[in-house]
Amino acid sequence: xxxxxxxxxxxxxxxxxxxxxxxxxxxxxxxxxxxxxxxxxxxxxxxxxxxxxxxxxxxxxxxxxxxxxxxxxxxxxxxxxxxxxxxxxxxxxxxxxxxxxxxxxxxxxxxxxxxxxxxxxxxxxxxxxxxxxxxxxxxxxxxxxxxxxxxxxxxxxxxxxxxxxxxxxxxxxxxxxxxxxxxxxxxxxxxxxxxxxxxxxxxxxxxxxxxxxxxxxxxxxxxxxxxxxxxxxxxxxxxxxxxxxxxxxxxxxxxxxxxxxxxxxxxxxxxxxxxxxxxxxxxxxx
Amino acid sequence: xxxxxxxxxxxxxxxxxxxxxxxxxxxxxxxxxxxxxxxxxxxxxxxxxxxxxxxxxxxxxxxxxxxxxxxxxxxxxxxxxxxxxxxxxxxxxxxxxxxxxxxxxxxxxxxxxxxxxxxxxxxxxxxxxxx
Numbered sequence: 001x002x003x004x005x006x007x008x009x010x011x012x013x014x015x016x017x018x019x020x021x022x023x024x025x026x027x028x029x030x031x032x033x034x035x036x037x038x039x040x041x042x043x044x045x046x047x048x049x050x051x052x053x054x055x056x057x058x059x060x061x062x063x064x065x066x067x068x069x070x071x072x073x074x075x076x077x078x079x080x081x082x083x084x085x086x087x088x089x090x091x092x093x094x095x096x097x098x099x100x101x102x103x104x105x106x107x108x109x110x111x112x113x114x115x116x117x118x119x120x121x122x123x124x125x126x127x128x129x130x131x132x133x134x135x136x137x138x139x140x141x142x143x144x145x146x147x148x149x150x151x152x153x154x155x156x157x158x159x160x161x162x163x164x165x166x167x168x169x170x171x172x173x174x175x176x177x178x179x180x181x182x183x184x185x186x187x188x189x190x191x192x193x194x195x196x197x198x199x200x201x202x203x204x205x206x207x208x209x210x211x212x213x214x215x216x217x218x219x220x221x222x223x224x225x226x227x228x229x230x231x232x233x234x235x236x237x238x239x240x241x242x243x244x245x246x247x248x249x250x251x252x253x254x255x256x257x258x259x260x261x262x263x264x265x266x267x268x269x270x271x272x273x274x275x276x277x278x279x280x281x282x283x284x285x286x
Numbered sequence: 287x288x289x290x291x292x293x294x295x296x297x298x299x300x301x302x303x304x305x306x307x308x309x310x311x312x313x314x315x316x317x318x319x320x321x322x323x324x325x326x327x328x329x330x331x332x333x334x335x336x337x338x339x340x341x342x343x344x345x346x347x348x349x350x351x352x353x354x355x356x357x358x359x360x361x362x363x364x365x366x367x368x369x370x371x372x373x374x375x376x377x378x379x380x381x382x383x384x385x386x387x388x389x390x391x392x393x394x395x396x397x398x399x400x401x402x403x404x405x406x407x408x409x410x411x412x413x414x415x416x417x
Contacts, residue, residue: 145384147380147383148380153398159398159399160399163399163401164399167402168401170378170405171377171378171381171405172378174377175371176371231374231377233378233380233384
C-alpha cells in the first residue's frame with residue numbers, strides 16, 4: 001500500500017454578519033507570510049485555488065486563503081434563502097471581501113480574483129486601495145460584451161442547470177489545458193446550486209459595468225495587475241486591454257494557451273505567469 | 287467546390303460513424319431525438335439523431351424541411367473549428383458565435399438541455415484528427 005498523502009491545506013468555517021444577516025462561510029488556507037485572498041469565479045467555489053494552496057513556491061511567502069462565497073461550495077445561503085432569488089451585487093461582494101479580511105485580521109492582503117473575482121478587484125482598487133498591498137485581476141474587465149442573450153437558460157426546470165453550466169463553460173477552457181484539470185474545473189460548475197451561477201452573472205453582466213468609474217483608480221496607491229487568457233471569449237484579452245488603457249500604471253499581460261480559469265484549468269502553465277507577479281509584490285514589501 | 291468545402295462535407299458525412307462508435311457519447315445523448323441542420327457555406331445538411339445515435343445525415347439542397355435547431359458557418363470556419371488545436375475564437379461553437387463567424391438558430395431549448403452532447407457531436411471530427 002502506498003503511503004497516504006496529506007495536503008497542507010486547512011479548512012474551517014467563520015460566522016460573518018453580512019447585510020444584517022448571519023452567514024456561515026467556509027474557507028481554506030495554507031502557508032504563511034503576506035495574506036493572499038483568492039476570489040473564485042461565478043458559479044464555482046474555492047477549490048479552484050487548490051493548486052495555489054498546494055504550491056510551496058507560493059505558500060513559503062504567502063498565507064493563501066480561499067473562501068467559498070455564500071451560496072457556493074460548502075458555504076450556506078443565509079436562512080430564508082428558499083423564498084429569494086439570489087443576486088450578487090457590487091456592494092454585497094465588496095462587503096463580503098472586506099468582512100472576511102477584517103474577521104481574520106488580515107493586514108493589507110493581496111487580493112487575487114478571477115472573472116467576477118477579477119472584476120471586483122477593480123472596485124477594490126477604486127474604492128479601497130489603502131486596504132490592499134496589491135490587486136490581481138484574472139480575466140478581468142470593466143465591461144465585457146455578453147456572449148448569450150438570456151441567462152434564464154441557467155435556471156429553469158426543463159434544463160439541468162449543472163449540465164448546462166458545465167457545457168457552456170467547457171468552451172472557455174483552452175484546448176491545450178490537460179484533461180484532468182479541465183474536467184475538474186467543469187465538475188465544479190456542474191455542482192452549483194440552482195440559480196447561483198445566474199445570480200453571480202447579474203453582477204458580471206449588469207451591476208458590474210465599471211466603465212464609468214475605472215478612471216478613478218490610482219495605481220500609485222495600490223498596484224494593479226491584469227492577466228487574461230487568449231482563449232477566453234467571455235472576457236477577452238481585448239476587453240481587458242480596453243480596461244487597462246484607462247488605468248495609468250495597470251500592468252496587463254495576455255496569457256497564451258489559457259482560457260477563463262487559469263489557476264484551475266492549467267495550474268502548471270499558470271505558474272509561469274503568476275509567480276513573477278507574486279515575486280514582484282513580495283520584493284516591494286521588503 | 288473548394289478543397290475546404292469538400293473536406294467539410296466529408297467530415298459532416300462522417301458524423302454517424304464518429305458518434306455511433308463512441309459509446310459514452312451515445313449514452314449522454316440517449317434522451318435526445320431531433321433533427322438539426324448544419325450549414326457549411328452554401329450547402330446544408332440535416333443530421334437526424336435518435337436516442338443519441340446519428341441515424342442519418344442528409345445532404346441538401348432542401349426545398350422545405352423541418353429541423354429543431356440550426357448551426358450555421360462557412361466551410362472554412364468548420365475547417366478551422368476542427369483543427370487539432372484550433373485558434374482562439376474557433377475552439378468552441380459559442381466562441382465562433384461571439385466572433386460572428388457562426389450562427390445558432392431555431393428552438394434552443396433542446397440544444398441547451400443537451401448542450402454537452404451536441405457540442406461533442408459537432409466536434410467529433412476534431413477528436414478524430416487528434417487520434
